[in-house]
Amino acid sequence: MNIFTFKQEEDFIQTGASLIVSLIQGNPKAILGLATGSSPLGVYARLADMYTKGLVSFTEASSYNLDEYVGLPGEHPQSYNSFMKQHLFNHIDIDSTRTHIPNGHADDLQAECQSYDLMLEQNGPVDLQLLGIGSNGHIGFNEPDDNLSGGTHVVDLLEETIEANARFFTSLDEVPKQAITMGVGSIMKARQIVLLARGTDKAEAVKAALQGPITTECPASLLQCHPNVIVLLDEEAGRLL
Numbered sequence: 165m166n167i168f169t170f171k172q173e174e175d176f177i178q179t180g181a182s183l184i185v186s187l188i189q190g191n192p193k194a195i196l197g198l199a200t201g202s203s204p205l206g207v208y209a210r211l212a213d214m215y216t217k218g219l220v221s222f223t224e225a226s227s228y229n230l231d232e233y234v235g236l237p238g239e240h241p242q243s244y245n246s247f248m249k250q251h252l253f254n255h256i257d258i259d260s261t262r263t264h265i266p267n268g269h270a271d272d273l274q275a276e277c278q279s280y281d282l283m284l285e286q287n288g289p290v291d292l293q294l295l296g297i298g299s300n301g302h303i304g305f306n307e308p309d310d311n312l313s314g315g316t317h318v319v320d321l322l323e324e325t326i327e328a329n330a331r332f333f334t335s336l337d338e339v340p341k342q343a344i345t346m347g348v349g350s351i352m353k354a355r356q357i358v359l360l361a362r363g364t365d366k367a368e369a370v371k372a373a374l375q376g377p378i379t380t381e382c383p384a385s386l387l388q389c390h391p392n393v394i395v396l397l398d399e400e401a402g403r404l405l
């Protein structure tokens with residue numbers, strides 16, 4: 165694992181964006197694994213900026229998102245589908261037929277999970293998987309548990325995750341209680357993983373993930389088994405290392 169801790173937000177953002185831009189420049193057909201949450205926002209804004217300046221084009225690239233809430237229509241402002249359009253897809257030239265996000269509003273969620281896995285299997289592996297980390301150590305929506313699932317699956321969100329996500333909704337009741345998420349097996353198949361974490365409330369999860377035992381109780385700790393992980397942290401998130 166290569167761990168970088170940045171004093172300046174600018175360096176955190178530029179490093180994350182540069183990893184993606186150099187990948188696309190070397191392989192315009194690269195497959196990106198994308199994440200939601202606040203951690204990648206600066207990187208997405210920088211990618212949009214670099215596209216506007218003509219420094220990168222995503223026309224041949226494709227993307228697979230990690231997760232989506234169950235029960236929200238794609239057009240719901242808090243769906244991850246809307247998030248990705250608002251923060252990235254509407255600002256770059258990626259072809260919308262090549263962006264993929266699980267459909268959390270599908271009638272048959274099991275069939276949706278299977279077809280997402282099939283697509284990943286047929287088109288993958290993902291070249292670069294961006295990841296955030298939950299303060300309980302979750303990646304995607306793979307919550308701490310006795311067992312973890314390898315493939316895409318429906319997950320019951322833990323109370324702490326529902327509470328953490330309530331900041332994006334008008335009330336706690338509105339926060340979806342389930343999500344579809346790529347499994348840790350699918351995440352680990354990516355050729356390279358870039359984990360982003362910012363803020364003091366991530367410090368314990370970051371320490372457990374990077375230096376603690378490899379355990380399903382901290383899903384991000386499984387990243388210790390991956391051969392090509394880059395971790396980008398701000399000083400607060402890295403303060404316990």
Ligand code: GLP
Nearest residue numbers: 200201202203296297298304305
């Ligand atoms: C959600 C997402 C995760 C994300 C996490 C952290 O739970 N499903 O993929 O990593 O939030 O979000 P943030 O980056 O806002 O702290």
